[in-house]
Amino acid sequence: MDTQTTAALTEKYLMNTYKRAPVAFASGGGVWLIDVEGRPYLDFIAGIAVCALGHNHPVLTASIQAQAARLLHVSNLYLIPEQARLGQWLVEHSALDRAFFCNSGAEANEAAIKLARKYWHAKGDQRFEIIVANQSFHGRTLATLAATAQPKYQKGFDPLPAGFTPVPFDDIDALQQAVRRQTAAVMLEVVQGEGGYRFPSPAYLPSVRRVCDEGGLLLILDEVQTGIGRTGRWFAYEHYGITPDIMTLAKGLGGGVPVGAMLATEAVSSAFQPGDHGATFGGNPLACVAALAVVETLEDEGLPARAAEVGAYFVDQLRALARRHSVITEVRGLGLLVAVDLSMEAAGAVTACRERGLLINAVQPKTLRFAPPLIVTNAEVDQAVTILDAALAAIVEPAAAPA
Numbered sequence: 001m002d003t004q005t006t007a008a009l010t011e012k013y014l015m016n017t018y019k020r021a022p023v024a025f026a027s028g029g030g031v032w033l034i035d036v037e038g039r040p041y042l043d044f045i046a047g048i049a050v051c052a053l054g055h056n057h058p059v060l061t062a063s064i065q066a067q068a069a070r071l072l073h074v075s076n077l078y079l080i081p082e083q084a085r086l087g088q089w090l091v092e093h094s095a096l097d098r099a100f101f102c103n104s105g106a107e108a109n110e111a112a113i114k115l116a117r118k119y120w121h122a123k124g125d126q127r128f129e130i131i132v133a134n135q136s137f138h139g140r141t142l143a144t145l146a147a148t149a150q151p152k153y154q155k156g157f158d159p160l161p162a163g164f165t166p167v168p169f170d171d172i173d174a175l176q177q178a179v180r181r182q183t184a185a186v187m188l189e190v191v192q193g194e195g196g197y198r199f200p201s202p203a204y205l206p207s208v209r210r211v212c213d214e215g216g217l218l219l220i221l222d223e224v225q226t227g228i229g230r231t232g233r234w235f236a237y238e239h240y241g242i243t244p245d246i247m248t249l250a251k252g253l254g255g256g257v258p259v260g261a262m263l264a265t266e267a268v269s270s271a272f273q274p275g276d277h278g279a280t281f282g283g284n285p286l287a288c289v290a291a292l293a294v295v296e297t298l299e300d301e302g303l304p305a306r307a308a309e310v311g312a313y314f315v316d317q318l319r320a321l322a323r324r325h326s327v328i329t330e331v332r333g334l335g336l337l338v339a340v341d342l343s344m345e346a347a348g349a350v351t352a353c354r355e356r357g358l359l360i361n362a363v364q365p366k367t368l369r370f371a372p373p374l375i376v377t378n379a380e381v382d383q384a385v386t387i388l389d390a391a392l393a394a395i396v397e398p399a400a401a402p403a
């Protein structure tokens with residue numbers, strides 16, 4: 001089906017929930033996507049930080065094919081060997097002790113919110129409130145939307161579940177002042193993703209951990225976008241010398257197969273008993289085999305460390321570009337979580353890049369997001385920077401030139 005027909009069917013039959021670019025992809029390989037008309041694109045968005053191994057990775061593809069030929073799905077009514085192995089891998093590579101599997105980031109955060117409430121309930125304590133950060137993004141279900149302190153996402157969905165108190169991100173005094181008798185937990189992204197790839201100052205998260213310890217509060221870290229090697233470590237909290245009580249994962253974990261996970265310490269996990277929470281598809285054999293293929297390949301090929309190196313190279317190249325394009329006001333990144341602030345709306349640059357064969361997006365109105373697969377090479381980074389250079393020259397310089 002060509003792009004035009006796909007666009008017409010989309011317009012007629014699908015709900016109007018996404019602003020979609022007029023391009024449809026037929027296949028992919030590595031960091032490249034091929035559209036239905038056969039045009040190649042360098043994919044520096046990777047399904048929004050999802051396709052950690054790129055497209056059509058031979059190990060991931062073979063694992064999924066073999067599992068599909070054996071067994072797709074049973075229920076959590078039974079033991080699932082692949083789920084048990086994935087749980088073991090995640091526990092052995094993190095600071096947490098037990099895992100619960102679901103299908104998305106929102107679902108993982110929903111589980112985290114429920115577990116935090118249940119933890120206090122099980123102690124006979126009525127604490128329920130969760131402190132969250134302005135500009136956060138935790139998902140689109142009602143509870144995770146309530147935790148997402150960005151009015152543009154919440155508008156029109158009142159009443160949202162109660163019990164979420166927003167404070168400014170990276171402001172420890174504000175967080176401390178928000179703690180009350182009913183505060184159960186603090187829930188934060190380590191680096192704010194949809195908020196614009198906003199990094200906290202180095203002292204912030206250790207201070208949040210201290211406030212939590214002093215008040216007996218749980219620290220929930222949402223690593224849905226930052227986890228599984230993207231920042232150069234398995235989990236972004238490792239950069240800050242702290243550990244959470246609960247952590248959520250999704251996006252990169254399945255490499256494109258929908259998998260979410262919520263991990264917690266033994267003490268916190270024990271609040272969940274049979275019947276307290278569940279998900280029909282959560283941790284099914286297909287999803288878990290895919291996630292195992294992703295994490296084991298990332299580990300075997302040392303890809304988190306490589307993400308750190310390639311990401312540092314990428315940031316250097318973007319900073320060099322910024323010296324030639326005054327429209328770039330800031331470049332920041334950690335591993336392959338990279339953002340560029342512009343002094344103008346970013347949408348034009350996204351389109352100009354796409355027209356030249358580079359896929360990126362605008363994570364905020366004036367911020368470009370780059371989240372390529374972790375297998376990306378320096379040579380592919382060079383290609384992306386060359387395209388961005390041409391795109392910025394095309395959209396900025398003609399306008400800036402005297403008439």
Ligand SMILES: Cc1ncc(COP(=O)(O)O)c(C=O)c1O
Pocket residue numbers: 103104105106107109137138139140189193194222223224225226250251
């Ligand atoms: C930090 C973070 N948490 C949660 C979510 C929600 O994940 P999902 O869209 O899989 O529900 C996202 C999605 O962008 C995210 O970036």
